[in-house]
Amino acid sequence: GAVVSQHPSRVICKSGTSVKIECRSLDFQATTMFWYRQFPKQSLMLMATSNEGSKATYEQGVEKDKFLINHASLTLSTLTVTSAHPEDSSFYICSARGGGTGTTGELFFGEGSRLTVL
C-alpha cells in the first residue's frame, strides 16, 4: 500500500527554538495533506489542511503563525513549530490522500513525530 513517511520521528528542542517536521508521500502524489496533533491518551485533532501550491487551511483555534505549513511539492509537506514552548510538546501526525475515485481516496498516515520542548 501507499506509504507516508515523517521525519524526524522524535525531536527534543529547547524552548524558543523552531522545529521542522517533514511529511513525504513515498510512492504517490498527494495534492492534499493533513496535519494532526495528538495529546497523550487523547484523540487526534486536525490542525490544518495542506494543499500543494497554495496556503494551508487552518482549523479554528490553531495559530497560523505558530504552526507554519508549507506544501511546496506533490510529495512533501512541512510543519514548522516556531518559537516552541513546552505546551507545544505533542505527537504530530500527518496524513496524505492517495489516489482514488473523486475524493474517496484513502488517507494514509505517517508514523508520527514526537516533539518534546524542554
Added chain:
Amino acid sequence: AQSVTQLDSQVPVFEEAPVELRCNYSSSVSVYLFWYVQYPNQGLQLLLKYLSGSTLVKSINGFEAEFNKSQTSFHLRKPSVHISDTAEYFCAVSLSLSFGGYNKLIFGAGTRLAVHP
C-alpha cells in the same frame, strides 16, 4: 457538524475471547465511517471503512464492523482476539462525497484494547 463518541476508553479482554468496541456518530447528513488502529508510537493504520453498499465490512485480520443508520452506530467486533491486537482503536467519520467528500476525518477519543493471556 459531525461528532464521534467511543463509549469505552479501555476494554480489557482475555486472549481468544470476543470483543466489541463501540462507536456512535452524530451527523445531519450522510457520512463515511472508518476504524483506524494505532500501535504504540506509530501512526494510524486503516482497519476498515464503510462508504456505501453492504453495511457489514470486514478487515483482513478478522475484524468486522456494521453500519447501523437507525442507531447511528459503527461498532467494531472480533470473535477471537490475539495478544497482537492490543492497540488503540479510533473510530472516525467524514462527510460523504455528495456533501463535500472525504476531506476531513473527525476522530473519536479512542478505545484502548488490552488483550491479556
